[in-house]
Amino acid sequence: MTLTCLTNIGELITNEPGIGDGPLGIVHDAAVCFDDAIRWIGPAASAPSADIVVDAGGTAVIPGFVDSHAHLVFAGDRAEEFAARMAGQPYAAGGIRTTVAATRAASDDSLRATVRRLADELLRAGVTHFECKTGYGLTVEDELRALRIAREFTDDVTLLAAHVVPAEFRDDPDAYVDRIIDAMLPQALGLARWVDVFCDAGAFDEARTDRILTAARARGFACRLHANQLAHDGGVDLAIRHDCASADHCTHLDDDQVARLAASHTVATLLPGAEFSTRSPYPSGRRLIDAGVTVAIATDCNPGSSYTTSMPFCIAVAVRDMGFTPAEALQAATLGGAAALRRTDVGRIAVGGRAHLVRLDAPSYIHLAYRPGVAIVTDVWKDGVHAVREGQVAHA
Secondary structure (H helix, E strand, O other), X not given: OOOEEEEEEEEEEOOOOXXXXXXXXXXXXXXXXXXXXXXXXXXXXXXXXXXXXXXXXXXXXXXXXXXXXXXXXXXXXXHHHHHHHHXXXXXXXXXXXXXXXXXXXXXXXXXXXXXXXXXXXXXXXXXXXXXXXXXXXXXXXXXXHHHHHHOOOOOEEEEEEEOOOOHHHOOOHHHHHHHHHHHHHHHHEOOEOEEEXXXXXXXXXXHHHHHHHHHHHHOOOEEOEEEOOOOOOOHHHHHHHOOOOEEEEOOOOOHHHHHXXXXXXXXXXXXXXXXXXXOOXXXXXXXXXXXXXXXXXXXXXXXXXXXXXXXXXXXXXXXXXXXXXXXXXXXXXXXHHHHHOOOOOOOOOOOOOEOOXXXXXXXXXXXHHHOOOXXXXXXXXXXXXXXXXXXXXXXX
């Protein structure tokens, strides 16, 4: 295999404290050699010979971002809904049904093109691995086709048939839960790794959520959960009880729930774009981190409440409005995202790990928050392939 050496790195973030300085494992004046995996890390002056040598020009190199919460299989947009929220209308879960109607009417090719466009945006923003949810079909056929399309782009695919109760089951939500359990879960085996539920006001209550998670786990699915976004309730407690990999949003938590999260294996995934786009209160990352909770940051890319693919933007918001330090935000968007997907092969730069690297047009990772809105992601390598060159996706 072709060996690439990325050298003259001013600041290399490895997320491996044993390799470099501090929790981020920072190595200065560094080089990294890789094919599809990382083969060598060390001082640039000691780098071995390689087939391809790339000069980083003294800039910073970080692990690829891991986006553990994204809804990419959909049609249409909800720009008017966003404008209404900016004019003072509160956010509610019911707007999802607008996207459901458009998604059901869309062709496979149209949905696939949307996922490709958004996946390319994520890559240009430095995201080298992402999770992708369904949830805008809400029929057996439409949820299964969303799973099949999502699997063309990632192996972390999530069945979110329990996004909202579709209009045709409005008067009998328990019948829809039966449909998920009896028809969707069996056919999703082999297509989805995860099952998710939107447990909140206007979506699924705790009893119905519990039924779905119990059935999903019995069939061998791993679980994750939308929890405590719109109100303080027991969603986070359900996530912990069902050993969900992550409880996502976590906007409204009491001290007991924070303590239980800290004692659990469930990651609290915070979604800065959602609060930004809904004018909702930001959850405190500082409170969670200080309590010992494992925290992730994700984009929540979706057409209704967080239509962004920019992890740098989410990092900047987390630092500005959610109490993160720049270092904590970077780790939450890399190692935290990997933990929320229960993966150890992404989110770090370590010998033997996958070669997912991002070069910034900046001397330090701090510029991700320091220069909000500026496209400082310059080059991205994914599994050793130079997938983004000078800000452009290589296959485009």
